[in-house]
Amino acid sequence: MLRRLPPIKPDSAARLWPPLERFIEMEERLGRAAERRGWVSAGLYEFLRFGLKEAWACLFGGAMCALLLATHFFYPSDVPLARYDFLFLAALTIQIFLIACRLETLDEAKTIFIFHLVGTLMELFKTKVGSWIYPEPNFFRLGGVPLVTGFMYASIGSYGARAWRLLDFRFEKHPPFAATVALSVAIYVNFFTHHYMADLRYGLFLAAALLFGRTTLYFKVWRVYRRMPLLLGFLLVTLFIWFAENIGTFTGMWLYPSQLKGWSMVPVGKIGSWFLLTIISYVLVSAVNRPKPLGEA
Numbered sequence: 001m002l003r004r005l006p007p008i009k010p011d012s013a014a015r016l017w018p019p020l021e022r023f024i025e026m027e028e029r030l031g032r033a034a035e036r037r038g039w040v041s042a043g044l045y046e047f048l049r050f051g052l053k054e055a056w057a058c059l060f061g062g063a064m065c066a067l068l069l070a071t072h073f074f075y076p077s078d079v080p081l082a083r084y085d086f087l088f089l090a091a092l093t094i095q096i097f098l099i100a101c102r103l104e105t106l107d108e109a110k111t112i113f114i115f116h117l118v119g120t121l122m123e124l125f126k127t128k129v130g131s132w133i134y135p136e137p138n139f140f141r142l143g144g145v146p147l148v149t150g151f152m153y154a155s156i157g158s159y160g161a162r163a164w165r166l167l168d169f170r171f172e173k174h175p176p177f178a179a180t181v182a183l184s185v186a187i188y189v190n191f192f193t194h195h196y197m198a199d200l201r202y203g204l205f206l207a208a209a210l211l212f213g214r215t216t217l218y219f220k221v222w223r224v225y226r227r228m229p230l231l232l233g234f235l236l237v238t239l240f241i242w243f244a245e246n247i248g249t250f251t252g253m254w255l256y257p258s259q260l261k262g263w264s265m266v267p268v269g270k271i272g273s274w275f276l277l278t279i280i281s282y283v284l285v286s287a288v289n290r291p292k293p294l295g296e297a
Contacts, residue, residue, distance in 0.1 A: 120142065172294060241278065
């Protein structure tokens with residue numbers, strides 16, 4: 001599960017943000033102290049480090065989930081600004097803050113903006129055909145879609161772009177970029193066409209397995225690169241998205257037809273849809289961070 005590589009020294013994510021720069025040496029001292037205590041201590045330290053990096057990658061998505069919960073329980077119903085509009089302005093403010101403070105690069109912001117557009121277009125269609133609804137009125141909307149929904153899709157792209165940088169992804173046997181684009185386009189088109197013709201998702205699952213089945217993802221948490229099958233990475237991300245979607249529907253942000261008479265968990269079958277959407281997100285992020293093989297600086 002470990003593979004040592006020639007030294008690769010990309011800019012530290014902490015070094016890119018001045019408030020964190022002073023902690024780099026302190027973190028290095030903590031790591032050395034953990035190593036001196038033995039492999040168990042070093043393993044626990046690396047696990048903690050991985051958790052912190054994942055939390056940092058989820059910064060935008062975590063902030064959105066926190067806002068959904070906070071406004072569900074505490075947002076007053078008698079204020080002129082609708083809840084959806086407050087969430088839209090808050091999400092916009094967070095995005096500007098991340099870029100201004102260099103917590104997100106401009107290339108990452110471009111990818112997130114594209115995912116924002118892709119998600120909003122699909123939302124316009126899906127709400128029109130009745131796949132789900134947004135029950136509350138608001139001002140900043142297109143048709144039946146509050147503009148804040150684009151930021152919820154963008155949080156997936158934000159996680160992918162930030163995790164790629166923080167964990168310094170490398171790949172083995174990665175498929176050609178053109179093939180991944182073709183698959184993501186087919187997935188996106190099927191989200192629309194399955195309402196009028198046969199649903200091709202099982203064929204798309206098979207295509208994804210054939211395309212990415214031999215691909216290994218290498219990620220650097222601390223001293224060495226760890227590895228996992230890329231398809232397993234897609235599945236783990238998908239499960240977290242499904243969990244976040246349950247938070248979204250619990251707070252009444254959007255509702256499926258089965259939830260109109262009372263909240264219930266999002267059907268497990270939706271995991272398949274999110275798995276396919278995760279692949280689209282990955283391909284969009286890979287357009288900026290072209291996959292590098294092991295050993296390449």
